[in-house]
Amino acid sequence: MSLLLNAQDPVAIESAARRLAAGSLVGLPTETVYGLAADADNASAVHRIFEAKGRPSDHPLIVHLAPGAGPQGWRAGVEHYASEVPAFALVLMQAFWPGPLTLILPRRPEVAAVAAGGQDSVGLRCPAHPVAQALLTAAAAQGVHGVAAPSANRFGRVSPTTAQHVAEEFAGLSDDALLILDGGACPVGIESTIVDCTRGYPVLLRPGMITPARLEAACGQPLRERDQAAPRASGTLESHYAPRAQVRLMSAQQLQAALDLLGADAKHIAVYARPAVKTLAPVPRRRMPDDAARCAQELFAVLRELDATGVRLIWVETPPDDAAWDGVRDRLQRAAA
Numbered sequence: 001m002s003l004l005l006n007a008q009d010p011v012a013i014e015s016a017a018r019r020l021a022a023g024s025l026v027g028l029p030t031e032t033v034y035g036l037a038a039d040a041d042n043a044s045a046v047h048r049i050f051e052a053k054g055r056p057s058d059h060p061l062i063v064h065l066a067p068g069a070g071p072q073g074w075r076a077g078v079e080h081y082a083s084e085v086p087a088f089a090l091v092l093m094q095a096f097w098p099g100p101l102t103l104i105l106p107r108r109p110e111v112a113a114v115a116a117g118g119q120d121s122v123g124l125r126c127p128a129h130p131v132a133q134a135l136l137t138a139a140a141a142q143g144v145h146g147v148a149a150p151s152a153n154r155f156g157r158v159s160p161t162t163a164q165h166v167a168e169e170f171a172g173l174s175d176d177a178l179l180i181l182d183g184g185a186c187p188v189g190i191e192s193t194i195v196d197c198t199r200g201y202p203v204l205l206r207p208g209m210i211t212p213a214r215l216e217a218a219c220g221q222p223l224r225e226r227d228q229a230a231p232r233a234s235g236t237l238e239s240h241y242a243p244r245a246q247v248r249l250m251s252a253q254q255l256q257a258a259l260d261l262l263g264a265d266a267k268h269i270a271v272y273a274r275p276a277v278k279t280l281a282p283v284p285r286r287r288m289p290d291d292a293a294r295c296a297q298e299l300f301a302v303l304r305e306l307d308a309t310g311v312r313l314i315w316v317e318t319p320p321d322d323a324a325w326d327g328v329r330d331r332l333q334r335a336a337a
């Protein structure tokens with residue numbers, strides 16, 4: 001069962017911080033998606049995240065850091081978890097933290113081994129959402145250096161962008177009620193950009209809403225593509241973010257041609273596309289925004305909504321071939337894998 005609390009209530013924040021310090025799980029909003037959080041240094045608590053999600057224990061979690069006081073208040077958290085911070089990584093932190101950017105850094109061996117999936121690196125980020133910041137700050141005051149918080153959904157499924165999504169995902173948990181801080185809908189809507197900083201140069205592991213051009217401009221280095229030497233990272237498996245219905249990507253022309261071919265037999269299909277489509281069957285449909293940021297903001301909620309209609313297929317227009325759409329395209333390609 002779940003217990004939803006108004007995140008604007010300071011008592012709710014303190015209650016959630018106490019739960020984290022005691023080793024319990026908490027659902028929290030970030031600017032990207034809702035996370036299922038635990039004290040990153042509490043191995044038992046982090047194990048419960050893997051168990052609740054059905055997530056493989058070698059698939060690492062991202063550690064979220066409190067913003068602290070001042071423009072680089074997150075440095076105390078970084079120094080607790082990272083054994084080394086390359087100069088270009090520090091520049092990226094200064095440019096994009098707090099915000100939807102995760103950096104993979106060499107891990108101090110005595111901390112967060114379970115959260116790191118056993119790797120000698122750790123993913124760190126300082127979220128921009130005011131509720132996440134308030135909770136992380138309150139938890140830090142109780143000795144929690146960082147919070148491991150993957151998306152609050154069953155492993156491989158559509159990420160949650162509202163507190164109600166989280167409650168629906170974990171309604172069957174048999175242990176203590178899951179406390180979920182309700183901070184409204186997530187404003188970014190897809191997970192953070194991930195950059196590997198463990199090899200002396202930046203490597204893009206997962207696209208998000210911070211484009212490669214912005215990252216390169218900030219750190220003054222070209223961003224290399226992911227290769228086989230890259231560390232494991234959240235959300236990089238071929239199949240991920242998937243609803244129950246099968247997602248298929250196609251151009252607007254292909255989508256309309258397929259609907260024309262099926263005619264009245266298209267009742268088992270839902271559509272998410274930018275142009276209006278014509279159908280002979282009562283097909284559930286949502287219009288995809290023309291703006292990448294707006295599409296990202298609603299993407300997971302739309303997939304959940306269309307999936308809830310009971311269709312067998314969700315046909316989605318392939319996003320434009322533009323860097324601004326890289327994060328959205330990545331999530332849809334993995335949902336369709």
